[in-house]
Amino acid sequence: MPHITRAASWIALTTAATLALTSCAGGAAAGGDPADVDPDGEITPREISWLLSRPADGGVITAMEKIAEEYAADHPGFALNLITTPDRPSYIQKYETLAAANKLPELFDTDATPFAQKLAEQGRMLDVDALLEDLGMADDYREAALNYQRFDDGSLYMVPFEFQLEFFWYNSDLFEQAGVEVPATLDDFAPMCEALRAEGITPIALDGADGWPLERYMAYYPFRQAGPEYVQKLKTGEAKFGDAPGRAAAEWLYGLGQSGCFQEGFSATGYADAQAQFTSGRAAVYNIGTWELANLATENLDAGVRDAVDYFTLPTTASAVTADNEYVTPSGIGMAVNARTYDPLVRDFLAFALERYPAAVAESGALSPTVGVETAIPANATPLYARAIEQAGDVGSAIAMPWDTQLDPATNTRLQQELTLLVQGDITPDEFVETMDAALAENVG
Known part of the structure; x- marks a missing residue:
C-alpha cells in the first residue's frame, strides 16, 4: 500500500495537472491532426524520445533498442531516446505534468485512463486505428490486445507491445492433500481455503504490499456478474460500490478474509516474497500473469514443486454474463503517439519498428500482441509453458480490466487501503461500501 503522505502528494499533483490540462484544452498548440497518419514531407533523421513506464x-x-539501432544504421542522425521511469506513481506524475505543460515527447506510455482520453479529445494523440490501417497492420493484432487499449467509446489511441494472460497457478499436491478440487465458481474459494487451512497449508499467496494484486480480486465478481461495463460506469460516477456487483464483491472478499484465504501479514508481503511462498510449496494458489512463465513453467522452478504446478483460469459465477474464456488478458501499458510532433520521420520509424517487433518479442519467449508469429519455447521449459502460450489462442473479447488502470488516482488509492481493512476483518462490507461511495462521490464529481 502506498504511504499516505506519498499518495496525498501524488493526488494533489495529479489534480493540478488535470486542472492545467483542462485550461489548455482547445488551444491551437495543443495538438496536430490525429487522423493525419501519413503526413507529407521529407524524412529528416533526428533524435526522438519515448517516455516509458517499463522495466x-x-x-x-530490449527489443525496441535493437530495432532503433537497426533503423539508425540506415538513417544517420536518428536516435531513440528512452526516458524510463519504471515506478508507476512517479511515472504518472511526470507524464501528467508534461502533458499539462504541453511538453510530451514524440512517444509516451499511457493506460486508457480518463486523463488520457482528455488528451485524445483535445487532438493531442494520434488515432492508432487509422495508423495501423494505413500501415497495413490492422488485422495483425490480437483483438483482445487492441481492446485492452481502447477507451470506453471504442476508440484506439495506444499501440500494445505486450499480451498477457492472468491465471491462478496452483499446487496439485497440496490440493490433493487437502482433498479439494479446482474451484468451479468464485463461491468455491472460501471452502477451498478452509480445507487447505485445516491441513496447515496457506491457501493463497498474495502480494498485499503493492495494492493492485488484491484489487484484481475486487474486479472478479463484478466482471462475472455485470461484465466490463460496471467499472466503466463506476469510474464516471454512473454506478456505485453499493450497487449489486460492487456489494457482491465486497461480501465475497470479506468472506475470503474470514476463511483465512491469504497468508498471515499479507498486507506487508511484497511481490517477490509472495511468489516465493508459492514456488517453495508453502502456499497452494498464486494469481499472476504469463510474464512469470520463466519462473513458473521452466526448470527455474524448484524441483520439489515443479511437477505439481498447474493453473486454472478465472472461475465463473452462477449468473455470469461473461464467458469462461474471458478474464484478465492485459496488453500492458500502451504507447501513444504525440499528434503535435508526428511527422514523416516518426511515421517511418513506427512502420519499421512495428513490423519487426513481433518477431523480436516472440523470440524472447513472450507472447506477441500480434498473431502470425510463433513464441519460442525455452529449452528448459516444462510442458506447462507451451500450454499457457496455446491458451492465448482461445481468449474471448471481453476483458476483466484491472481497476487500478480505470479508477482515478484518489479513488484507487482509497480502494486499495479499504480492501486491506476489509479482508483483515477490520471493517464490514457495509462500511466498505459506504466509505468507497463517499470517496467516489468526492473524487469523480
Missing part, C-alpha cells in the same frame, strides 16, 4: 531490462525495451 529498463525488460523485453519491450
Whole structure:
C-alpha cells in the first residue's frame, strides 16, 4: 500500500495537472491532426524520445533498442531516446505534468485512463486505428490486445507491445492433500481455503504490499456478474460500490478474509516474497500473469514443486454474463503517439519498428500482441509453458480490466487501503461500501 503522505502528494499533483490540462484544452498548440497518419514531407533523421513506464531490462525495451539501432544504421542522425521511469506513481506524475505543460515527447506510455482520453479529445494523440490501417497492420493484432487499449467509446489511441494472460497457478499436491478440487465458481474459494487451512497449508499467496494484486480480486465478481461495463460506469460516477456487483464483491472478499484465504501479514508481503511462498510449496494458489512463465513453467522452478504446478483460469459465477474464456488478458501499458510532433520521420520509424517487433518479442519467449508469429519455447521449459502460450489462442473479447488502470488516482488509492481493512476483518462490507461511495462521490464529481 502506498504511504499516505506519498499518495496525498501524488493526488494533489495529479489534480493540478488535470486542472492545467483542462485550461489548455482547445488551444491551437495543443495538438496536430490525429487522423493525419501519413503526413507529407521529407524524412529528416533526428533524435526522438519515448517516455516509458517499463522495466529498463525488460523485453519491450530490449527489443525496441535493437530495432532503433537497426533503423539508425540506415538513417544517420536518428536516435531513440528512452526516458524510463519504471515506478508507476512517479511515472504518472511526470507524464501528467508534461502533458499539462504541453511538453510530451514524440512517444509516451499511457493506460486508457480518463486523463488520457482528455488528451485524445483535445487532438493531442494520434488515432492508432487509422495508423495501423494505413500501415497495413490492422488485422495483425490480437483483438483482445487492441481492446485492452481502447477507451470506453471504442476508440484506439495506444499501440500494445505486450499480451498477457492472468491465471491462478496452483499446487496439485497440496490440493490433493487437502482433498479439494479446482474451484468451479468464485463461491468455491472460501471452502477451498478452509480445507487447505485445516491441513496447515496457506491457501493463497498474495502480494498485499503493492495494492493492485488484491484489487484484481475486487474486479472478479463484478466482471462475472455485470461484465466490463460496471467499472466503466463506476469510474464516471454512473454506478456505485453499493450497487449489486460492487456489494457482491465486497461480501465475497470479506468472506475470503474470514476463511483465512491469504497468508498471515499479507498486507506487508511484497511481490517477490509472495511468489516465493508459492514456488517453495508453502502456499497452494498464486494469481499472476504469463510474464512469470520463466519462473513458473521452466526448470527455474524448484524441483520439489515443479511437477505439481498447474493453473486454472478465472472461475465463473452462477449468473455470469461473461464467458469462461474471458478474464484478465492485459496488453500492458500502451504507447501513444504525440499528434503535435508526428511527422514523416516518426511515421517511418513506427512502420519499421512495428513490423519487426513481433518477431523480436516472440523470440524472447513472450507472447506477441500480434498473431502470425510463433513464441519460442525455452529449452528448459516444462510442458506447462507451451500450454499457457496455446491458451492465448482461445481468449474471448471481453476483458476483466484491472481497476487500478480505470479508477482515478484518489479513488484507487482509497480502494486499495479499504480492501486491506476489509479482508483483515477490520471493517464490514457495509462500511466498505459506504466509505468507497463517499470517496467516489468526492473524487469523480
